[in-house]
Amino acid sequence: MADIIDVITSRKSIRRYKPDLVPDHMIDKILEAARWAPTGENYQPWRFIVIRDPETKNKIGDLSRIGSGSRMTAWYCQGHMQKRFEQIQDPERRAEVLRFMYSGQVSEFAKQAPLVIAVIGSLMEGSVDVPYDLSAAVENMLLEAHSLGLGACWVHGPVATTRDAKKFKEILGIPTGMGQYKVLAYVAVGWPAEERKHPRPKKPLEELVYWEKFGRTERP
Amino acid sequence: MDAIQYYNQLLYRMEELFYHELSDCAPWKTEYVGIDFIQSKDIKGSTEDEVISACIREIVCADLAKDISYSIGGKGILLKLRIAACRHLPKETMLRASGIKPYNCPIANMILDQLVEKLGYTTTYMADLSVDEGSKECIAMAAVYATPDKIGVVSDWSKE
Numbered sequence: 001m002a003d004i005i006d007v008i009t010s011r012k013s014i015r016r017y018k019p020d021l022v023p024d025h026m027i028d029k030i031l032e033a034a035r036w037a038p039t040g041e042n043y044q045p046w047r048f049i050v051i052r053d054p055e056t057k058n059k060i061g062d063l064s065r066i067g068s069g070s071r072m073t074a075w076y077c078q079g080h081m082q083k084r085f086e087q088i089q090d091p092e093r094r095a096e097v098l099r100f101m102y103s104g105q106v107s108e109f110a111k112q113a114p115l116v117i118a119v120i121g122s123l124m125e126g127s128v129d130v131p132y133d134l135s136a137a138v139e140n141m142l143l144e145a146h147s148l149g150l151g152a153c154w155v156h157g158p159v160a161t162t163r164d165a166k167k168f169k170e171i172l173g174i175p176t177g178m179g180q181y182k183v184l185a186y187v188a189v190g191w192p193a194e195e196r197k198h199p200r201p202k203k204p205l206e207e208l209v210y211w212e213k214f215g216r217t218e219r220p
Numbered sequence: 221m222d223a224i225q226y227y228n229q230l231l232y233r234m235e236e237l238f239y240h241e242l243s244d245c246a247p248w249k250t251e252y253v254g255i256d257f258i259q260s261k262d263i264k265g266s267t268e269d270e271v272i273s274a275c276i277r278e279i280v281c282a283d284l285a286k287d288i289s290y291s292i293g294g295k296g297i298l299l300k301l302r303i304a305a306c307r308h309l310p311k312e313t314m315l316r317a318s319g320i321k322p323y324n325c326p327i328a329n330m331i332l333d334q335l336v337e338k339l340g341y342t343t344t345y346m347a348d349l350s351v352d353e354g355s356k357e358c359i360a361m362a363a364v365y366a367t368p369d370k371i372g373v374v375s376d377w378s379k380e
Contacts, residue, residue: 073363
C-alpha cells in the first residue's frame with residue numbers, strides 16, 4: 001500500500017485560487033474521500049452542500065469577513081495580534097499583514113474560490129461525536145484535493161459564533177434548530193494561485209510525544 | 221442552599237464542561253446565555269445609549285446586579301461594562317478556582333443581544349471579562365459593530 005505521508009506533509013492551506021472551475025469528477029473524488037472518513041458507530045452524520053453560485057459564495061465571504069474581522073479587530077485593540085505577528089521584522093510588512101487580518105480579509109476568499117463545500121452534521125437522535133466525525137471528513141477532503149493538485153482551505157470563521165452559524169444556515173437553507181444540524185466549517189477549493197511554500201514550521205515530535213505515561217519523553 | 225447558589229453551581233459545571241470541549245472558542249458559542257430574560261422585556265430605544273440604559277434598568281430592577289455603569293470608547297467600538305454585585309459572581313469564582321478564566325457574562329450577553337435585535341448592529345464580540353471577587357465587581361469589554369464598515373476600526377484599548 002502506498003504511504004500517504006508525502007501528501008500529508010506537503011499539504012498547505014491555499015487561500016488564493018485561479019478562476020478555473022474544478023471539474024465534476026474531482027469534486028466527486030473529494031466528496032468520496034469525505035464519505036470514507038472514520039465515524040463513531042458508523043453513524044455518518046455528515047452532509048455536504050456543494051456551492052458554486054457566485055451570489056451565495058459572496059454572502060459566505062462577507063459573513064466570513066465579519067466573523068473573523070470582528071474578533072481580530074478586538075484582539076488587535078487588546079494588543080494580542082501584535083504579539084502574534086511580532087516575528088515579522090519589517091514594520092511595514094507587519095502592519096500590512098495585521099491590517100489583512102483585522103479587516104477580516106483573511107477569511108473573505110470564499111468569494112474567489114470556484115468551489116465551496118459546506119460541511120454540516122446531523123444532530124438528530126442517535127448521533128454521537130458529530131464534530132469529530134466532521135473534522136475527520138474535512139481532513140480527508142483536504143488531502144484528496146491536494147493529491148489532485150488542487151488547493152483547499154478549512155474555514156471555521158463564519159460559523160464560529162452561535163449567531164453567525166444561524167446566518168450561515170439561513171444562507172444555505174439549512175434548518176436552524178440547535179438540535180437539527182451543526183455547521184462545522186466550509187472547505188474552499190480551487191486551482192492554487194499561490195506558490196506552495198514549504199509547510200509552516202512544525203513542533204518536533206520530541207516536544208509532542210510521551211511514552212507510556214504523560215510527561216515521559218524518553219523512549220523506553 | 222439557596223436557589224441562586226444552586227443555579228450558579230449548575231452554570232459553573234456547564235461552563236467548565238463547555239470550556240473543556242471548546243477551549244478558548246467557548247465564549248464564541250455562549251452569546252445566547254441570558255438573552256431570554258432581556259427579550260422578555262420590552263426594551264425600547266433608538267440609540268446605543270437608550271438601548272443600553274433600558275437594559276441596565278431592567279437588569280438592576282430584577283436584582284440581577286446591584287449596579288451597572290458603562291462607557292463607549294475605542295472609536296465607538298469598545299463597550300466597557302462595569303457590573304457590581306452580579307448574581308452570577310459565584311459561578312465566576314468557582315470557574316476561576318477550577319483554573320478557567322471566566323468567559324461568559326449573561327449580563328453583557330443581554331445588552332449585546334439588544335444592540336443587535338433593536339438597533340440592527342452587524343455583530344458584537346465579547347473580548348474580555350475580568351472578575352474581582354474582592355470588590356464584587358466585573359468588567360466586561362465587548363466590541364460592538366454598528367455597521368460592517370466598523371470592522372477593522374482599531375485603537376489601543378489599554379488607554380481606555
